[in-house]
Amino acid sequence: MADQIPMTIGGGDVATSGAFDVVDPATGLPFGSAPECTEAQLDEAMRTAQDAYRTWRKDEDARREILRASADAVLAATDDIAPLLTQEQGKPLADAQMEVRSVALWLRYFANLEVADEVLADDENVHIRVERRPLGVVAAITPWNFPLSLAAWKIAPALRAGNTMVLKPSPYTPLATLKLGQVLAPILPAGVLNVVSGSDPLGANMTSHPVPRKISFTGSVGTGKYVAAAAAPDLKRITLELGGNxxxxxxxxxxxxxxxxxxxxxxxxxxxxxxxxxxxxxxxxxxxxxxxxxxxxxxxxxxxxxxxxxxxxxxxxxxxxxxxxxxxxxxxxxxxxxxxxxxxxxxxxxxxxxxxxxxxxxxxxxxxxxxxxxxxxxxxxxxxxxxxxxxxxxxxxxxxxxxxxxxxxxxxxxxxxxxxxxxxxxxxxxxxxPDQPFGGAKWSGVGVENGHWGLSSFTETKVLHRSRR
Incomplete structure (x- = not known):
């Protein structure tokens, strides 16, 4: 059995007494295990993300530099991450390596994306500026088909916008994402990205948790409807990338x-x-x-x-x-x-x-x-x-x-x-x-990911209206 990879909470490795098996789909047999996040550990992940948000949101230039450094670190770790992805997901190793490289591509794209406030008026009477402000803590839930790529679709724009995140991969494919959390932990400030793993009801606990201001979910239509219902009482913002035919x-x-x-x-x-x-x-x-x-x-x-x-x-x-x-x-x-x-x-x-x-x-x-x-x-x-x-x-x-x-x-x-x-x-x-929006009509989703549209989905509009008379 492979060594268990710990969760990343508050920038550090976190183990737990409970664990669940991870199966190699090429053999149908367990080859490793992943931590079973407790309710207390989820609370801690949310708390550290909320604490980190207070400073992470303030310096856009620093965020961009850190995302570039994160892209470099992911590329350097390709040979460590890709074999894990192949063993837990089943895809050919060359495809797994490509998926790891896509994480770096998305991180670098959003680091380099130029985003400017929109000035509606600027004259002797008034200055009106439309800003995009981060939401706070984002709860991100990813599926088992492209666990790393689809995590990057959330991590890169959310962090660039100034949010912090608690990320949960599918229990079928947790290990490569846990490893990604370890790779990024020395680069990101503590608490900016927390990676937890677990079986049900961890996902439901994340969506109903009082801390996150947004849920970003990729998965089935049925689960997406539950996510939307769970987010509604607290008016959490949602992005749902669901099924297709x-x-x-x-x-x-x-x-x-x-x-x-x-x-x-x-x-x-x-x-x-x-x-x-x-x-x-x-x-x-x-x-x-x-x-x-x-x-x-x-x-x-x-x-x-x-x-x-x-x-x-x-x-x-x-x-x-x-x-x-x-x-x-x-x-x-x-x-x-x-x-x-x-x-x-x-x-x-x-x-x-x-x-x-x-x-x-x-x-x-x-x-x-x-x-x-x-x-x-x-x-x-x-x-x-x-x-x-x-x-x-x-x-x-x-x-x-x-x-x-x-x-x-x-x-x-x-x-x-x-x-x-x-x-x-x-x-x-x-x-x-990464610069092309992706989203669906009808039951295939709510909102879009990627491009400046995806970045905007991790923000709220704020108008600054200053009278000059």
Missing amino acids: DPAILLDDVDPQAVAEKLFWSAFRNNGQVCSAVKRVYAPESKYDEVVEALAAVARSAKVGAGIDPATQLGPLNNRPQRDRVENLVQDAVSRGAQAVTGGARVDGPGYFYQPTILRGATDGMAVVDEEQFGPVLPVLPYSSVADALERANGTNFGLSGSVWGADADRAEAVAEELDCGTAWVNTHLALR
């Missing part, structure tokens, strides 16, 4: 062979465990068979294995419940007439592996189409007209992102404008940047 519409001028590889990895990156991955493909009836076969050919060539194997492209699903859910969705679709052109079953042996699966003959109304699969399965559906494809693509409670693919990019863009979602891509998908 992203459609990809292929137009009739598309070349299936030309787009198959890019489209496949837009759906199967991180083994399909991406909120904004392609979850369903709408193909014109005239090219339906060709699209299905082109995607199936890529699926058959994908290397499935443990993340520590350099040849692996798709690791295991992160946890047993998620593997079982994917299996049930595919079985349900096949029982109702869909065909697994490739895949459609678990991989023999230990761990939570599932074969990359392309489904033909799936229809709207099947759970595998209507719900977020969050795994290595992709239904391909035929459509009769672009209007038909758009109606079906938009006919869901989800609205995170979507994409349109075609040889005529202007035509594809015009169709993408009709998608009811937070981000519409043309001839690509999953193209994310």
